[in-house]
Amino acid sequence: MDDKKSVNSKMTRRKLLASIGMAGVAIAAESVLPKSMNRTANAEATTVTNAVYGDQASLLGGGTNSYSGLAGGISCVETANIADLRSLLAPTVGTIYYVTDYGQEGHFYYDSADSVSVDNTGTILVSSGGARFKRIFDRCSVDVKWFGAKGDGSTDDSLAINSANAFAASIGARLVFPAGTYQGYLLTPTTSWASECGATVRNSRNDLTYANDDNRKFAR
Numbered sequence: 001m002d003d004k005k006s007v008n009s010k011m012t013r014r015k016l017l018a019s020i021g022m023a024g025v026a027i028a029a030e031s032v033l034p035k036s037m038n039r040t041a042n043a044e045a046t047t048v049t050n051a052v053y054g055d056q057a058s059l060l061g062g063g064t065n066s067y068s069g070l071a072g073g074i075s076c077v078e079t080a081n082i083a084d085l086r087s088l089l090a091p092t093v094g095t096i097y098y099v100t101d102y103g104q105e106g107h108f109y110y111d112s113a114d115s116v117s118v119d120n121t122g123t124i125l126v127s128s129g130g131a132r133f134k135r136i137f138d139r140c141s142v143d144v145k146w147f148g149a150k151g152d153g154s155t156d157d158s159l160a161i162n163s164a165n166a167f168a169a170s171i172g173a174r175l176v177f178p179a180g181t182y183q184g185y186l187l188t189p190t191t192s193w194a195s196e197c198g199a200t201v202r203n204s205r206n207d208l209t210y211a212n213d214d215n216r217k218f219a220r
Contacts, residue, residue: 077107082125089129097133103145103178108133122146122164141176141194142168151180151199158184161201165190177201 075094081101091097091110098107108125111117111132119126123135123146135146142164145151149160161184168175169191179197187203 082121085125085133086119086127088127088131091127091131091133096136103143103150104148106146107136109136120163120167121148121160122167139171140173142171142173143176143178144182145178149177149182151178151182153181153183155183156185157182158187161187165193 073094074096075092077096077098079100080088080097082099082104085091085097085099085108093110093112096107096109099105104122111134114132114134115130117124117126117132117134122142123137125133127133144157144161144164147160147164147167149157149164151157161182165175165187172191174192174194175189177193177195177199179199182199182201183204184201185204187201193201
């Protein structure tokens with residue numbers, strides 16, 4: 001597969017602003033992105049990284065909250081799907097990849113310094129060439145759908161829920177269930193679970209159903 005063809009066209013400014021969500025963009029600011037977004041855009045004195053994601057000093061200083069792959073600034077934003085990233089052999093440092101898969105949307109960056117992290121579907125994607133792509137998020141909440149949960153009431157979401165729960169617990173984040181009915185087996189919450197729009201989790205282990213109103217924690 002031609003790597004250049006495997007990633008879709010670059011995002012427009014409007015699409016980026018509409019989709020970037022909790023990644024930290026100041027949507028109200030007219031000048032949040034430069035006039036031109038391409039591979040040479042980081043020539044601006046104020047980098048796109050800082051304009052979109054805020055002051056990077058705390059993020060690039062190391063530790064669990066750092067985005068070390070963005071230390072040189074962002075050169076462009078491109079759209080892709082998960083399959084694209086997993087087949088991309090020559091990713092570009094400084095490029096933000098916006099994943100468009102339904103329920104798993106979000107911004108990822110290529111971390112050239114990482115050669116050991118395991119693909120978990122939700123926050124780390126590993127390409128066939130060994131490149132690690134990492135999701136940009138606030139690390140306070142983890143969406144269960146990032147890990148492949150369907151919430152359609154019939155699909156066995158056990159693996160996705162358990163994977164998302166384990167990751168959320170490892171970083172001290174809560175696990176969020178968007179609207180839907182999630183079917184699972186032998187589910188054991190080890191972090192706070194929260195629902196959106198009355199999401200329901202059916203755990204067949206003991207026929208216990210977790211269901212709550214918006215943004216309330218599930219019982220544990």
